[in-house]
Amino acid sequence: MADTTENEFLKTYDANAFPRPSVAVDVALVTIDDDRLQTLLIRRNEHPQRDSWSLPGGFVRLDESLDATAERVLATKAGLTGVYLEQLYTFGEPVRDPRTRVISVAYYALVPPEKLRRVAIGADQCLAAIRVPWAGETGGAVELLAPNERRLKVAFDHGEIVGMVVKRLRGKLAYAPVGYALLPKRFTLLQLQRVHEIINGSTVNKDSFRRRMLASGELEETGAMQEGVGHRPASLYRVSARKNVPHG
Amino acid sequence: MADTTENEFLKTYDANAFPRPSVAVDVALVTIDDDRLQTLLIRRNEHPQRDSWSLPGGFVRLDESLDATAERVLATKAGLTGVYLEQLYTFGEPVRDPRTRVISVAYYALVPPEKLRRVAIGADQCLAAIRVPWAGETGGAVELLAPNERRLKVAFDHGEIVGMVVKRLRGKLAYAPVGYALLPKRFTLLQLQRVHEIINGSTVNKDSFRRRMLASGELEETGAMQEGVGHRPASLYRVSARKNVPHG
DNA sequence: ACCTCTTGTATGCACCAAGCATATATGCAC
DNA sequence: GTGCATATATGCTTGGTGCATACAAGAGGT
Incomplete structure (x- = not known):
């Protein structure tokens, strides 16, 4: 990691x-709720970027791993534990924060809506809808909408971060069982299909999707059915225990 | 990024x-040479992990982006510029380095073998072959072999880092034009096929591969042919200019 | 000149998964 | 019961891939 010169450097100059x-x-x-991707934002009431909205975050403590920091942030800012959590990318432009050089390791967490609905959204917090302007191909920043559909002013490069989350989700969806983390323990095939469609910003063929999912071996029938849905109820599935699939 | 509490923390305590x-x-x-994935390692002659081999690295300077640090490391340690370079993952276990807490942002660079053969391999450097023990499915650490086929003692978690590079390459190969960065400007379809096979640790059907690549629109005929190959020469291709494909 | 070796290039066919259409099933509201 | 909305099953079409076969083209030996 460090070559001789830099080791010497560290010895010569006191590390701290x-x-x-x-x-x-x-x-x-x-999360996915109201047929949209949503993410939790926090209003900044401190300099810099006061009155803009940022992702929940915190500084890494010296004795704490990055994963542990992410879990602590989730527990502190949203009261959530035991959710699907994965490192995304590290942003390190020198000018991100005018106070001092800040390197930000971005994570994303996936939770089913019912779980997120149970956490209290504080006055300085907001569950923002993610509008993806690039349905087709490439990446970039997304737009974040308040519950009243107004576009939010986003702090730092957090719009790009959320854009990269969407891009990563789209990439993983094709080959990894990532959608289940956004669903409750028991779900119908149509719910799973909606998750895929909302993430990808496109529609898929119902029958093919159904066949593909059932053939994947990731699913297991619960035997139970939907209740009180006003039409023919669908079978409820859960993720197969054997497959070690992350789910909500 | 920081909530009120932590902003206060930073103000109260002197940042440095x-x-x-x-x-x-x-x-x-x-790179790929001798029909294997290879990577550059540097012998540590300093504590800690003395006499083990590590990836080239360096500390991030305060006014330097992460990408710029990676480019500087490549220029300093290997004399290379203008190569395909991409961030991989950030490793932040508190116990990685016994001296002090070190968070390591891992990058990977892809270069064609001819380019790497031109750089001088120093006495404390080594172009190690990557042996991937998990041809089939999952990830983990890889084994790194010296030119004499002896297994090298690898410092820190750098074996896992290289393992994650292979995993990432396999993932990207399926949907992104990443193989070209490991080939010279002009190459045959069989060379491209070998790149895919070596990365994936498996063989692919020649005709299908050929059809798929030609149909992808990523390739362009140069009109030139191989020379002096002792058999029927193959057409030389290059990456299509329109496609903005990274290549060596 | 001819043959042989090796690799490149082209064509046809079988197979499989996805897209698509159609038919039937099932629960709820009335 | 009827109507409605959705679930579920079946069959056909299509495009891509695996596979086999045939042919082309250069190098080198005889």
Whole structure:
């Protein structure tokens, strides 16, 4: 990791006096509700970027792993534990934060809506809808909408971070069982299909999707059915125990 | 990124006195030569992990982006510029380095073998072959072999880092034009096929591969042919200019 | 000149998964 | 019961892939 020169450097200069960047972990807490991707934002009432909205985050403590920091942020800011959590990308432009050099390790977390609905959304918090302007191909920043559909002013590069979350989800969806983390323990095939469609911003063929999912071996019938839905109830499935699939 | 509490924390305590982790960038410089994946390692002649082999790396300077650090590391340790370079993952276990808390942002670089053969391999450097023990499914650490086929003692978690590079390459190969960065500007379809096979650790059907690549629109005929190959020469292709494909 | 070796290039066919259409089943509201 | 909305099953079409076969083209030996 460090070559001779830099090891010498560290020895010569006292490690704690040598100016180092701060390292923060920012977490995009993502769910699907109201047929949209949503993420939790926090209003900044401090300089810099006061009155803009940012992802929940916190600085990494010296004795704490990055994953542990992300879990602590989720527990502190949203009261959530035991959710699907994965590192996304590390953002390190020198000018991200005018106070000091901050390197931000971005994570994303996936939770089913019922679980997120149980957590209290504080006055300085907001569950923002993610509008993806690039349905077709590439990446970039997304737009974040308040519950009243107004577009939010987003702090730092957090719009790009959420954009990269969507891009990553789309990539993983094709080959990894990632959609289940956004669903309750028992769900119908149509619910799973909606998850895929909302993430990808496109529709899929119902029958093919159904066949593909049932053939994947990731699903297991619960035997139970939907109740009180006003039409023919669908079978409820759960993720197969054997497959070690992350789910909500 | 920081909530009120932590902003206050930063103001109360002098920023530079507050102990922060060091942030390093480690780069896996990957090429394909001798029908194997290879990566550049550097022998450590300093504590810790003395006499083991590590990826080239360096600490992030305060005014330097992470990408710039990775480029500097490549230029300093291998004399290479202008290569395909991409961030991989950030490793932040508190116990990685016994000296101090070091958070390492891992990058990987892809270069064609001819380019790497031109750089001088120093006495404390080594182009190690990557042996992937998990041809089938999952990830984990890889084994790194010296030119004499002896297995190298690898420092820190750098074996896992290279393992994650292979995993990432396999993932990207399926949907992204990533193989071209490991080939010279002009190459035959069979060379491209070998790149795919070596990365994936499996063989592919020649005709299907050929059809798929030609149909992808990523390739362009140069009109030129191989020369002096002792058998029927193959057409030389290059990456299509329109496609904005990274290549060596 | 001819043959042989090796690799490149082209064509046809079988197979499988996805898209698509159609038919039938099932629970709820009336 | 009827109507409605959705679930579920079946069959056909299509495109891509695996596979086999045939042919082309250069190098080198005889």
